[in-house]
Amino acid sequence: MTGVLKRVAVVGSGVAGALSAAYLSRLLKRLGTEIVWVPAGDAPVPPVLASLPSFEAVHQVLGFDLRDLMRATDATFRLGTEYSVSGGIHAYGDTGAAFGNVPFHLAWRAHSEDTSPGAYGACSLAVLAARAGRFAPPLDGGPPGSVFSPGLHLDGPAYLSFLERAARHYGAIASAPLAYGQTAAESGTLVLSDGSVLSADLVVDTVGISPSADWMPAGGVPDAVQVLWGKSEERRPLGLARLRGVAGNVAVDMPMNADVHRALIAGSEAAAHRATSVLRREGFSPVSASPQAFGPGWCGAPWTGGVVRIGDAACRLPPVEAPELRIIQIGLETLAMLLPGGGPAEPERAEYNRMTLESWRSLADFVSLAFMSPGELPETLPETLRLRLENFISRGRTILMDGESFTRESWVAALIAAGWRMERADAHAAALPQERVRSSLAGIAGTLAASCETLPDQRTFLRRAGLVPAMTGGA
Numbered sequence: 011m012t013g014v015l016k017r018v019a020v021v022g023s024g025v026a027g028a029l030s031a032a033y034l035s036r037l038l039k040r041l042g043t044e045i046v047w048v049p050a051g052d053a054p055v056p057p058v059l060a061s062l063p064s065f066e067a068v069h070q071v072l073g074f075d076l077r078d079l080m081r082a083t084d085a086t087f088r089l090g091t092e093y094s095v096s097g098g099i100h101a102y103g104d105t106g107a108a109f110g111n112v113p114f115h116l117a118w119r120a121h122s123e124d125t126s127p128g129a130y131g132a133c134s135l136a137v138l139a140a141r142a143g144r145f146a147p148p149l150d151g152g153p154p155g156s157v158f159s160p161g162l163h164l165d166g167p168a169y170l171s172f173l174e175r176a177a178r179h180y181g182a183i184a185s186a187p188l189a190y191g192q193t194a195a196e197s198g199t200l201v202l203s204d205g206s207v208l209s210a211d212l213v214v215d216t217v218g219i220s221p222s223a224d225w226m227p228a229g230g231v232p233d234a235v236q237v238l239w240g241k242s243e244e245r246r247p248l249g250l251a252r253l254r255g256v257a258g259n260v261a262v263d264m265p266m267n268a269d270v271h272r273a274l275i276a277g278s279e280a281a282a283h284r285a286t287s288v289l290r291r292e293g294f295s296p297v298s299a300s301p302q303a304f305g306p307g308w309c310g311a312p313w314t315g316g317v318v319r320i321g322d323a324a325c326r327l328p329p330v331e332a333p334e335l336r337i338i339q340i341g342l343e344t345l346a347m348l349l350p351g352g353g354p355a356e357p358e359r360a361e362y363n364r365m366t367l368e369s370w371r372s373l374a375d376f377v378s379l380a381f382m383s384p385g386e387l388p389e390t391l392p393e394t395l396r397l398r399l400e401n402f403i404s405r406g407r408t409i410l411m412d413g414e415s416f417t418r419e420s421w422v423a424a425l426i427a428a429g430w431r432m433e434r435a436d437a438h439a440a441a442l443p444q445e446r447v448r449s450s451l452a453g454i455a456g457t458l459a460a461s462c463e464t465l466p467d468q469r470t471f472l473r474r475a476g477l478v479p480a481m482t483g484g485a
Contacts, residue, residue: 045177055166087248093380098126120436130327144468237329238301239273249327318341320341
C-alpha cells in the first residue's frame with residue numbers, strides 16, 4: 011500500500027459503520043480519497059448511547075453543531091456515574107485543589123474527619139450538580155473544584171440517523187450490501203449482494219467480516235455477558251448514570267428527557283434467563299425480546315493485511331462508564347494518525363495494533379471497577395489493574411498507562427466512589443498543617459454547595475437554551 015489512498019471501504023450498518031464513514035469522508039476528502047460505505051450486519055443499536063467528554067473531539071472533526079446534535083438526538087448532558095454500593099459519584103471534573111505539590115485526594119485522606127465517598131464528592135461541583143440534576147456550562151476562573159466537562163446521553167437510533175445523514179453529506183458513497191468478504195483481508199476485495207466486486211486500498215470492518223481467530227478476553231470482567239435493555243416512563247433528574255447491583259446482575263440506569271433506560275448486564279446464563287423478570291419487577295419494560303450476548307475482549311491484531319477492525323469488530327466491553335463510543339473513537343483517531351501516505355503500511359499496522367491494544371486494556375481496567383468488590387484482588391486480575399489497585403490501596407498513588415481514556419482525577423474519583431480505600435496516609439500529605447487543610451476542605455465544600463444552588467435544573471437549562479425538541483421540553 012503506497013501513496014495516497016484512492017478508496018476506503020467501510021463495512022457496517024450500525025453506529026460504528028456510519029461514524030467511520032462520516033469521519034473518514036470528512037478527514038480524507040481533501041486528499042481525493044473515495045469512501046464507499048457497504049451495508050452489513052444487523053446488530054441492534056442501543057436505545058441510549060453515552061459519550062465521555064473526550065468524544066467532543068470526534069464531533070469537532072465532523073463539524074457538528076452541538077445544538078443541532080442535541081436537538082436531533084434528544085440528548086442530555088452526562089456529568090458522571092453513581093456507584094450505588096457506596097453512594098459515591100465519579101464525575102467528569104476537578105475535586106478540590108492541590109496543596110502545593112500534594113494532590114487533593116492525598117491531603118483529604120490524611121486530614122479529613124470524614125473520609126466517606128460522599129465527603130469527597132462534596133468538594134466537586136460536578137458531583138453536587140449531578141446528584142441534584144442541575145446543570146450550567148462551567149465558567150473559567152471559578153472556585154476550586156468547579157471545573158468540569160460533561161459527556162452526553164444520546165438516543166441511540168436517532169444518533170445513528172444523524173450519523174447516516176452526515177456520512178452522505180460528506181460524500182460517502184453507498185454500495186450494495188455485502189454478500190461475503192472472505193477475500194478482503196488478503197486482497198482488499200469485497201463481493202457485494204448484486205454480484206459486483208468492490209476493490210479498496212483499505213477495508214474498515216465494523217461488524218467482523220469473519221470471526222477473529224485471536225480474540226483476547228478482557229479479564230477483570232465476566233468472561234461472557236448478556237445485556238438486556240429496559241425502559242421506564244419514570245422521570246428522574248438528568249445528568250447522572252446510576253450503577254448498581256440487581257439480583258446478581260449489574261444495572262446501569264441512564265435518564266433521558268422523558269424516561270429512564272436500563273442496561274441489565276448478566277454474567278451468567280442463569281442470570282440472563284431471569285433478566286426479563288428482574289427488569290419488570292423493578293418497573294422496566296424490556297426493549298428487546300432477548301439479551302445481546304458477547305465475550306468481553308478485543309482482537310489481538312485489529313489491523314491485519316488490508317483490513318482494519320473498528321468498534322465491536324475490534325473490542326467489546328460491558329456498557330458501564332460509556333465504553334461503546336470511546337472504543338470507536340480510539341480506532342478512528344489512531345487510524346487517522348497512521349494512515350499510509352507514501353510508504354509500506356507494515357509499520358503503521360504494527361503501531362496501530364500496539365496503540366489500540368494499550369488503549370483497550372486501560373479502558374477495560376476502568377470498566378472492571380463495576381464488577382469488583384472493594385478491597386478484593388482476585389488471582390485472575392490483569393496485572394495492569396492489579397498494579398493500579400495495589401498502589402491506590404497502599405497510599406493513594408494513581409498509576410496511568412499509555413492510551414488512557416480517563417484522567418488521573420477520574421481514576422481517583424472512580425476508585426473512591428466504588429468504595430476502594432487508601433489504607434495509609436501519604437507522608438507528604440500527613441506533614442501538611444491539619445487545621446489549614448480542614449479549613450480549606452470546609453471552605454471548598456461550602457462554596458461549591460452555594461454555587462450548586464444557583465444552577466438551574468438541567469431540563470430547565472436545556473429548554474431555555476433551545477437544546478431539546480419541542481415535544482420533550484418538559485417543565
